[in-house]
Amino acid sequence: MSKEIGITVKKTDNLSEWYTQLVTKAELADYAPMKGFMVLRPYGYSLWEKIRGYLDGKLKETNHSNAYFPLLIPESFLKKEADHFKGFTPQVFWVTHAGDTELAERLAVRPTSETIIYDAYSRWVRSWRDLPVLINVWNSVLRAEITATRPFIRTSEFLWQEGHTVHETKEDADHEVMMILEFYRQLSEEQLAIPVLMGYKSEREKFVGALYTTTLEAMMPDGKAVQMGTSHNLGQNFSKPFEIKYLGKDEGVHYAWTTSWGVSWRLISAMIMLHGDDKGLIIPPRIAPIQVVIVPILYKKTSEDAISSKAKSVSEQLKKSGCASHVDSRGQYTPGWKFNEWELKGVPLRIEIGPRDLEKHQVTLVRRDNAQKMTVADDNNLVTQVLNVLESIQANLITKAKAALSRSISNATEYGEFKRTLEERGGFIRAGWCGDSECEDAIKAESGATIRTIPFQAEETFEKCVRCSRPSGKTVYFAKSY
Amino acid sequence: MSKEIGITVKKTDNLSEWYTQLVTKAELADYAPMKGFMVLRPYGYSLWEKIRGYLDGKLKETNHSNAYFPLLIPESFLKKEADHFKGFTPQVFWVTHAGDTELAERLAVRPTSETIIYDAYSRWVRSWRDLPVLINVWNSVLRAEITATRPFIRTSEFLWQEGHTVHETKEDADHEVMMILEFYRQLSEEQLAIPVLMGYKSEREKFVGALYTTTLEAMMPDGKAVQMGTSHNLGQNFSKPFEIKYLGKDEGVHYAWTTSWGVSWRLISAMIMLHGDDKGLIIPPRIAPIQVVIVPILYKKTSEDAISSKAKSVSEQLKKSGCASHVDSRGQYTPGWKFNEWELKGVPLRIEIGPRDLEKHQVTLVRRDNAQKMTVADDNNLVTQVLNVLESIQANLITKAKAALSRSISNATEYGEFKRTLEERGGFIRAGWCGDSECEDAIKAESGATIRTIPFQAEETFEKCVRCSRPSGKTVYFAKSY
Numbered sequence: 001m002s003k004e005i006g007i008t009v010k011k012t013d014n015l016s017e018w019y020t021q022l023v024t025k026a027e028l029a030d031y032a033p034m035k036g037f038m039v040l041r042p043y044g045y046s047l048w049e050k051i052r053g054y055l056d057g058k059l060k061e062t063n064h065s066n067a068y069f070p071l072l073i074p075e076s077f078l079k080k081e082a083d084h085f086k087g088f089t090p091q092v093f094w095v096t097h098a099g100d101t102e103l104a105e106r107l108a109v110r111p112t113s114e115t116i117i118y119d120a121y122s123r124w125v126r127s128w129r130d131l132p133v134l135i136n137v138w139n140s141v142l143r144a145e146i147t148a149t150r151p152f153i154r155t156s157e158f159l160w161q162e163g164h165t166v167h168e169t170k171e172d173a174d175h176e177v178m179m180i181l182e183f184y185r186q187l188s189e190e191q192l193a194i195p196v197l198m199g200y201k202s203e204r205e206k207f208v209g210a211l212y213t214t215t216l217e218a219m220m221p222d223g224k225a226v227q228m229g230t231s232h233n234l235g236q237n238f239s240k241p242f243e244i245k246y247l248g249k250d251e252g253v254h255y256a257w258t259t260s261w262g263v264s265w266r267l268i269s270a271m272i273m274l275h276g277d278d279k280g281l282i283i284p285p286r287i288a289p290i291q292v293v294i295v296p297i298l299y300k301k302t303s304e305d306a307i308s309s310k311a312k313s314v315s316e317q318l319k320k321s322g323c324a325s326h327v328d329s330r331g332q333y334t335p336g337w338k339f340n341e342w343e344l345k346g347v348p349l350r351i352e353i354g355p356r357d358l359e360k361h362q363v364t365l366v367r368r369d370n371a372q373k374m375t376v377a378d379d380n381n382l383v384t385q386v387l388n389v390l391e392s393i394q395a396n397l398i399t400k401a402k403a404a405l406s407r408s409i410s411n412a413t414e415y416g417e418f419k420r421t422l423e424e425r426g427g428f429i430r431a432g433w434c435g436d437s438e439c440e441d442a443i444k445a446e447s448g449a450t451i452r453t454i455p456f457q458a459e460e461t462f463e464k465c466v467r468c469s470r471p472s473g474k475t476v477y478f479a480k481s482y
Numbered sequence: 483m484s485k486e487i488g489i490t491v492k493k494t495d496n497l498s499e500w501y502t503q504l505v506t507k508a509e510l511a512d513y514a515p516m517k518g519f520m521v522l523r524p525y526g527y528s529l530w531e532k533i534r535g536y537l538d539g540k541l542k543e544t545n546h547s548n549a550y551f552p553l554l555i556p557e558s559f560l561k562k563e564a565d566h567f568k569g570f571t572p573q574v575f576w577v578t579h580a581g582d583t584e585l586a587e588r589l590a591v592r593p594t595s596e597t598i599i600y601d602a603y604s605r606w607v608r609s610w611r612d613l614p615v616l617i618n619v620w621n622s623v624l625r626a627e628i629t630a631t632r633p634f635i636r637t638s639e640f641l642w643q644e645g646h647t648v649h650e651t652k653e654d655a656d657h658e659v660m661m662i663l664e665f666y667r668q669l670s671e672e673q674l675a676i677p678v679l680m681g682y683k684s685e686r687e688k689f690v691g692a693l694y695t696t697t698l699e700a701m702m703p704d705g706k707a708v709q710m711g712t713s714h715n716l717g718q719n720f721s722k723p724f725e726i727k728y729l730g731k732d733e734g735v736h737y738a739w740t741t742s743w744g745v746s747w748r749l750i751s752a753m754i755m756l757h758g759d760d761k762g763l764i765i766p767p768r769i770a771p772i773q774v775v776i777v778p779i780l781y782k783k784t785s786e787d788a789i790s791s792k793a794k795s796v797s798e799q800l801k802k803s804g805c806a807s808h809v810d811s812r813g814q815y816t817p818g819w820k821f822n823e824w825e826l827k828g829v830p831l832r833i834e835i836g837p838r839d840l841e842k843h844q845v846t847l848v849r850r851d852n853a854q855k856m857t858v859a860d861d862n863n864l865v866t867q868v869l870n871v872l873e874s875i876q877a878n879l880i881t882k883a884k885a886a887l888s889r890s891i892s893n894a895t896e897y898g899e900f901k902r903t904l905e906e907r908g909g910f911i912r913a914g915w916c917g918d919s920e921c922e923d924a925i926k927a928e929s930g931a932t933i934r935t936i937p938f939q940a941e942e943t944f945e946k947c948v949r950c951s952r953p954s955g956k957t958v959y960f961a962k963s964y
Contacts, residue, residue, distance in 0.1 A: 030602060032552045033559075034589065039602050042547030042617060049548065065524030066531065070514045071553075071591070071622060071639055072575065077515075090581040093554065095591060098626035098638075099572040107516065109553070109577060109591065120512060120521050129814060135524060139622075140553060144580035156580075157553055332611060 006340065010278050015222045019273060020150070026281050026345050028268070029151045036149045036156035040265070043345065046289035048159060048265055052138060054191055054287070055161065055263070058183045064134040064163065069116050071139075072107035077115040080241040084114065087208030091143035093156075109142045114209070114234075114260060117164045118242035125166055125256060127247045132176070133166040152269035153226075153482050160264035166244060166256045170235070173257035177231045180261045181214050184229040187263070192271050193284040193397035194218045195405045196228055197428065197477055199453035204437050207260070211235030217452045217477070218270050219408040223426015225452045225479040226270045231261035269482070274401055275369075281346025282368050284397050285390040292318055292325040292386060293347045295338050297354030311353050314363065314382065321383045323390070325351075343368060348393050349386065369393045409477075415467050418478070419447050428452065428479045432462025432472025439468050449478040488822065492760050497704045501755060502632070508763050508827050510750070511633045518631045518638035522747070525827065528771035529750055530641060534620060536673055536769070537643065537745070540665045546616040546645065551598050553621075554589035559597040562723040566596065569690030573625035575638075591624045596691070596716075596742060599646045600724035607648055607738060609729045614658070615648040634751035635708075635964050642746035648726060648738045652717070655739035659713045662743045663696050666711040669745070674753050675766040675879035676700045677887045678710055679910065679959055681935035686919050689742070693717030699934045699959070700752050701890040705908015707934045707961040708752045713743035751964070756886075757851075757879055763828025764850050766879050767872040774800055774807040774868060775829045779817050779836030793835050796845065796864065803865045805872070807833075825850060830875050831868065851875050891959075897949050900960070901929050910934065910961045914944025914954025921950050931960040 007025060011018045023029050028044035031037075040048065056066070072095055078085045093109040096102060110116070121133060142157045149155050163180060167173045181198060188194045196216040200206075206213035210232040218226045239245070239255040248254050275282040285291050296311040298304045311327045318325040326347075328338050335352070342350060352364040362375045363382065367389065376385045408427030412418035421429055433439065433451065443466075444450050454476045462472045489507060493500045505511050510526035513519075522530065538548070554577055560567045575591040578584060592598070603615060624639045631637050645662060649655045663680060670676045678698040682688075688695035692714040700708045721727070721737040730736050757764040767773050778793040780786045793809045800807040808829075810820050817834070824832060834846040844857045845864065849871065858867045890909030894900035903911055915921065915933065925948075926932050936958045944954045 030605070032598070033601055034552065034554060034556060037552040037554070039552065040550035042549045045549045046547065048550075065528065067524045067527045068522035068530075068622070068641060070516065070519040070521065071624065072516060072519070074516060092581060093577045093589070094579040095575045096578045097576040099574060101626075107575070116514070119515055123512070140550070142553065144583075159550060 006344070007278065007280065011221070011276065015220075015273065016150075018276075018278075019269075022272060022276060022280060022344075023151045028272075028281075031151070034156075036145045038151045038155050040159065043289070044268065047268055047283070047287070050287045050289055051187065051191070051263075051267060052161070055183065055187055056136075056138075058186070059136050059163070062134075062179065064136050067135050067137060068139070069113050069120065069137060071110050073110055073113070073116045075106045075108060077119060078108055080115060081209045081238055084209035088112065088143070091145075093142050093144060110139070111143050112141055112260075113137060113139075113162055114164065114238055115242070118238050118244060118258070121164075121166055121258075122243045122245075125244055125246050128168055128249050131166060131168050131246060131256065132172060134163075134176075135165065136161055136163040150269075152265050152272070158264045158266070160262050162262045163260060165259045166239075167258070168246070168248065168254070168256065170233070170257050173233050173235075173259050176259045177214055177233045177261070180259075181216065181229075181231045184216055184231065184261075184263055188216055188218065188228050188267070189398065191284065191287045192267060193394060193401055194228065194270050194274055195398065195402045197405075197453055197455070199455040199477070201230070202437070202440060202451045202454060202476070204440050205451060207232045209234060209237050211237060215453050217428075217479070218274070219405050219427060219479070220270065220273045220482070221404070222273075223408065223480065225428065225481040226266065226273075227452070227481065228267060228270060229261070229263035232259060234258045234260060274404075275397055276346070279340075280344035282397070283346040283348060285348040285394045288346070288348050289324065290326045290345075290347045291323050291390055292349045292351055293342045294325060294327045294351045294353065295335055295342070296327070296329065297335050297352055297357075299355070303355045303358060307353055307355065307358055310358060310378075314351065314353070314378070317383050318386060321387065323383070323387060349389060351386070365389060367393055369396050412466055413462060413464070418466050422447050422449055422478075422480065426480060428477045430460070430462075430475060430477055431466035432464050433474050433476045434465035434468055434470040435473040436465075436468070436470075439465060443467055443478065448480050450481060451476045452479045452481060453477050488826070489760065489762065493703070493758065497702075497755065500758075500760075501751075504754060504758060504762060504826075505633045510754075510763075513633070516638075518627045520633045520637050522641065525771070526750065529765070529769070530747055532769045532771055533669065533673070533745075533749060534643070537665065537669055538620075540668070541618050541645070544616075544661065546618050546647075549617050549619060550621070551595050551602065551619060553592055555592055555595075555598045557588045557590060559601060560590055562597060563691045563720055566691035570594065570625070573627075575624050575626060592621070593623055593625050594742075595619060595621075595623075595644055596646065596720055597724070600720050600726060600740070603646075603648055603740075604725045604727075607726055607728050610650055610731050613648055613650050613728060613738065614654060616658075617647065618643055618645040632751075634747050634754070640746045640748070642744050645741070645743045647741045648721075649740070650728070650730065650736070650738065652715075652739050655715050655717075655741050658741045659696055659715045659743070662741075663698065663711075663713045666698055666713065666743075666745055670698055670700065670710050670749070671880065673766065673769045674749060675876060675883055676710065676752050676756055677880065677884045679887075679935055679937070681937040681959070683712070684919070684922060684933045684936060684958070686922050687933060689714045689716075691716060691719050693719060697935050699910075699961070700756070701887050701909055701961070702752065702755045702964070703886070704755075705890065705962065707910065707963040708748065708755075709934070709963065710749060710752060711743070711745035714741060716740045716742060756883055758828070761822075762826030764879070765828040765830060767830040767876045770828070770830050771806065772808045772827075772829050773805055773872055774831045774833055775824045776807060776809045776833045776835065777817055777820050777824070778809070778811065779834055779839075781837070785837045785840060789835055789837065789840055792840060792860075796833065796835070796860070799865050800868060803869065805865070805869060831871060833868075847871060849875055851878050894948055895944060895946070900948050904929050904931055904960075904962065908962060910959045912941070912944075912957060912959055913948035914946050915956050915958045916947035916950055916952040917955040918947075918950070918952075921947060925949050925960065930962050932963060933958045934961045934963060935959050
């Protein structure tokens, strides 16, 4: 009954194949029978629950509430904001029948919920007293993917959260957009240990229907960027067609300002690619569903009970301190097999307890991030030491990731150099841009790179646009992306 | 800017209209623009989060994990279990296009996930070592409702959880079915304060494709039953067409046994109807998103600061003890307006703090369930006293509800009496039944009542079937239902 659980390809040799094997072998996800869809398995879902729990806490602390809006949206709603409709309609799954009855109007399976939510807001918002409306939704959205799909990265259905808020003024909406972006940064950098570049999207890359879009961009080991989340100020672009108006303190009637923002299970794909190694996942401790796995080493019959009960008591102590620990007491597998499996699954710290450990009143810790092995005394300080090691793993992961992000950034002043760098090493290329969408389109067509982000603060001035050599208004970050 | 927030009809005069007003005015839910759909507003969602949190905890304690499966299911999958397909297909929303492309095969928007989940299980289950599989999903399902719809009771989309487990033997599956039913009973009786009758469904009423279905049934004030949840042993009815087989300890290959079980947001409808009164909702304390609302009474300018800070400090003390308290410090509303609003929203306990309370080092408590008012000293015992009052409210609600359930049960030995009782007072009618589906169908056609449940233990013997007078095999509970 031995299962083939190891990954048969090296990360540096073939990131794509390594990724696919890892996702399925670590039992994070499985392919569904319909092209483009995936199943999120329990271990993957528990990771999503950690992400959701963290962000949900931040949102509730700042007076956001969750709600639920219908899955099916009338076609006429999507059409109310013309750009929005044009942007999403090629990917919409359309419901045409209920049972045997053809529907009078087609219903879209939600590709995003702006339109159905704004219809409700137009009824709920009457006065400045009703503002702000701060609502978030945890749901799934569907966007048909015609091209190749990959678990967590590009699927026809994905889990996400979508926040939709209504404000009195542009300033209030701006503030919301930036506060949410900061929550996303904390989630990404402080929990998932993934450093990001932040800034605006260009007009071409912004959310269809938005006034402006802000983004967080991470860099993967193959030199391609992953968009980690976006936060949009929608201006009055939706409040006007949907008639979201309020009576102001000035007794006048005003169109409200709205924002929307979201992160999806794609965060998980970046975590896998950035931290994983040839043995499997490496999950940052703060976001790990299992932070510590305890493997009892039972090869002397006489000490089995003592070791098993020691393993349980260490686990209980850790749980009391809020540490998610798990004892792997399965009889049908050897310790070595278990080590491999938990390394594959990326548990940050392993504790081994064998007869020798028991004798010496110690336990053996093995770090997942650097394979470092250490023995620590089994005394009152054990829990503190374990917690310290977990924090040290977290710190190590973000430090390494930050260094990799820095290394990935190149400057380019000439178009030849730009294309060469992109081809040879990928990563972010910092360059001047004239601000013209046509130039941006041409760069994409000629090199495959898009403007990932325009920094909030001008970092350094490039005099000329990297492609057309006209004066550069902005320094921007280009990259190929997932 | 005064809002009309009160309910304009008495519960006893028109339960249906009272219910609809209450759901919308208490801001639990709103109608969606598409017939049959509703929006779950933040206050309603927070109730659902409490229900979900409680049940999710129970499931995780017993080694169940959450996962996520695709929303869209190929038609051919639904057809694999013939009865299942026949049962659901009239209500299925069908996706026929992705963008402009017509799909080769129609996809069903999930009406329930057995088929898509079992397809995955057939790949995941190989050996007895892989069993049991204990997976739960929190999602929404869609079943087109042609007849009148009512929020939380009958909607074309609803939030629920669906559990899907795989076991080695019928006994293991039986045990799972009954354990889950017991969790549902605890949720219903101990959290929502809704007493239930439990037992089997008849062949006619069981889940399409099940070996047998167990159910929990509650009685509403208008004499109609609400099905609170169901837990099914699916036998090998799904494992055979979906090829869920395992290599047993005996080295033989066996079809597995599966179960499924679910509760939905319908639980909320029963809570509303059972406990609410003419002033609004009454939410049982254990499940209340806000358990205590503190209203500062600010009519002397001089004491405003002192009262506000007292309100905050009481709230903080309560929160530290795990009590969900909220200070209503809104300036634009009078205390009387706030009292009405929080009564409408069913917050179990109100604390008033006014200048007189401050002076006397006391606070005033007002119970939502019986309007009882009491002053308690603002000392070290305050938190304990508040918690005791909350438990007393919880106890009062379940005691009253149990008495109402008992009163609602009548016996009937003759068909005339049966129909008269059903017509005049409704409720559960305990009667003999021959066991014949034709008789069951006739009773439904002639009286509108169905067999809600067949008790697990025979309670009392009726000699004859209430309709056909043939010998009665079983004592069953009939009722009209939602």
